[in-house]
Amino acid sequence: MPINQELRVGIAGLGAVGKTLARRLDDGIFGLRLAAIAVRDPAKAADTVAALKRPVPLVTLAELAEHADIVIECAPAHLVAEIAEPVLRAGKTLIVLSCGALLDRMDLVDLAREHGGQIIVPTGALLGLDAVTAAGEGTIHSVRMITRKPVRGLLGAPYLVDNNIRIEDVVEPIRVFSGSAREAAKGFPANLNVVVALALAGVGPDDTQLEIWADPELTRNTHLIEVDSDAASFSMSIQNIPTENPKTGRITAQSVLAALRKVRSPLRVGT
Structure with a gap:
């Protein structure tokens, strides 16, 4: 066209x-x-x-x-x-x-x-997908992501409800999930599209590992990504300012x- x-x-x-x-x-x-x-x-x-x-x-x-x-x-x-x-x-x-x-x-x-x-x-909400897709043209050995979110941005997530995990009154950071991107997508459908994008760009949803933390001191959604491949090893960190919807960054x-x-x-x- x-x-x-x-x-x-x-x-x-x-x-x-x-x-x-x-x-x-x-x-x-x-x-x-x-x-x-x-x-x-x-x-x-x-x-x-x-x-x-x-x-x-x-x-x-x-x-x-x-x-x-x-x-x-x-x-x-x-x-x-x-x-x-x-x-x-x-x-x-x-x-x-x-x-x-x-x-x-x-x-x-x-x-x-x-x-x-x-x-x-x-x-x-994720930086560096260009680098991940480029690394995917070779061999990616591992992809790991750690997400930290304000408590209100995670409230109501199905994984928390199904596992009876209460975070409303936490006073210090608490890890609420550790597993694969596929598991996170099911348990946090309104929160973790970012890790699915990372998985699709790299080694897939079953081999992309994720931790999710609820942090009462945070006002921004933060993501740390670590990638190791035969072409490069790199890490990326981003702090996203939420919109009026705390689950979504500007x-x-x-x-x-x-x-x-x-x-x-x-x-x-x-x-």
Whole structure:
């Protein structure tokens, strides 16, 4: 497709990330146009849509593919397949934020391949995915990640509920999970898409190891990643400032915007 041809962008979900993306696309990004938004409750989205300078239709999840060339999933994880299937069957591009949901639906990758579509997992709250994917061209020996989060960012996680782990009143850091990325994706579906992205970039969800700590002193989500490979050994640390949703960092929306700009930019930096 010519680089100067405008692409239509659809957004599924208007939480903290979806609202930010809608506003930024509405302000204007070269070669991209906000074309449609899909939400479960149109009434709740009315004010956000009404504030846009360029009005766009509110449509159903199934209809997004008809209105957009690129669809950005900003919805709860259990809706990923419902959003993805019509987009990929139409041979279009899906940007997935709830990438943990892909682990149980890798058939969506086959669907994209069959119809000429594409699934993009943006860097999100994790730095250094370029380095991990580059290392994956050789042999990665190990990938380990330690996540520390404010207590309120972990409250209600299924793993904590199922194992009767109470963290509301902790007064010092407590390790609440140790295991694989696959296990973390099931137990913390709203919190740990970051480790799934790391796993997909590197050695896979079963060999990527993770610890999760609840820390009452923290105000930011922090991640430490250590990678050892035949090409390089490296470690990365990041502290993400949360949005109004404590489970989501501000950099997540900015990561999607950076990925979108690369689609139409005459100069692309990074793999």
